[in-house]
Amino acid sequence: MQRFTRVLQAGLLAAATFGMGLLPAAHAADKPTIKIGYVQSWPSSDITTHLAGAVIKQRLGNPVNLVASSAGPMWEAVASDHSDAMLTAWLPSTHKTYYEKLWQKVVIMGPNVTGTRLGIAVPKYVPVNTIEQLKQHAGKFQNRIVGVGAGAGININTEKAIKAYGLDGFSLQSSSTAAMTAQLQRAIKNKQWIAVTAWTPMWMWAKFDIKFLKDPKHIYGKGGYIGTVVNPALAQKSPAVYSFFNRFAIPRAQLSAMMLEVKNGKSVEQVVNDWIKAHPKMVDSWVS
Template structure:
């Protein structure tokens, strides 16, 4: 009888322990899925979004779905509650057209990367230093400025720059980040002249010897930041995630280093995972 009681007590203790062990998992399963929009072909967007998603999963316990699209649809998705947030708002200039259209339907959460810059870049061996200076060398540049994907804010600004600086011999060649940087690499290898849309942070500044062309009319703005935007419903849906996104920010130099690491062959998941392990204080400041 005594032996039976000991067995029963041990069984009850094991069951209780097992039940307690299941509680956090059950609790996590009850948390809402967070949907983050991003532009997968943009290195900064890809990395910051995966970084935020990893912290939300690991530290806050919410499942996360990543929704890839172009810039315009990304903004529309947040405004229409198809996604909860995005971390790719290039402001105050590049995405101005999207913000002015949708500002009443989104909540600005502040910068997650500061000190950004956009414009037109050329290899340093090209003896042109201003956007206006491109005008007399249309033939050398094959009459083109190589841009990125259709709908990107920097493409819109480049179309404005072509008009503002009277570059009638030029047109914007819509491309992609991968195709644009491939053309830049090939041109530099052959010492050819090329003009491309460019921005910081971006890995290509560490990879290629290039320079921004001066933009005295400030068509591309005077510098800015990459911001986080949330749908208003997120504050009620997940106060913890809302607070986290409000605090989330990464130094530009560290983001640039992550982008170069990924460019050199490390997967985004592996790079982000290693960064999180190496920066516990910063991560704690986001979720505390």
């Protein structure tokens, strides 16, 4: 079914692109608004979405509307025609639940960032190396693992990890990325024990001396990628934007560097525009 959907979309893309060439210039200039869903509190989502939106506006000429939400509604919006695309699908493990529910209603474009990893992290001075060892020191960790926003895939996996590794005394504390990293920073400053949900790419690996706990049961998967997902109707709505999303990808190291710039005080818009100016060949490869 998924292969059929991709073939169908390719046919629509070719047909729509051919048709665009026959339209008068006035109609070609009347371009539709592209709605892109993202999770604003996730730095990687915030930056890649603003980057894609800026290129679509500057190079393809389409108005862009960025729609912030949590992970579940972001997937649902693309599947139900409320959004055209998103660039924040953590696959194959983290967003497995959303994928299995909605894959027949969307088009999976593939990776835009590769080499991702998720799990539980602790400061390196904490003498714990596996998730299972957490239960031996529940009190020192205040019987909690500090997570991010409710509904995030990594939170869902952490709830599974608590059960799978028998961490009966632990609970998951939902917060936000900013609140989680603030608690991590305070704990490290005071040499306290803390366990947090963690992932790469993320700026905190450059700032804090932390480590992933080993996950031999692979509750968080074995690594993966961040993928682009679009609504099937986008192929006909805007063939050029559809093609752009199929090509859009950024090296993980460059994304991490951009995330650190934002953390250090630059606005997302400034960081994105500076990156576009510094990488014209890569941008050309997305839109040519």
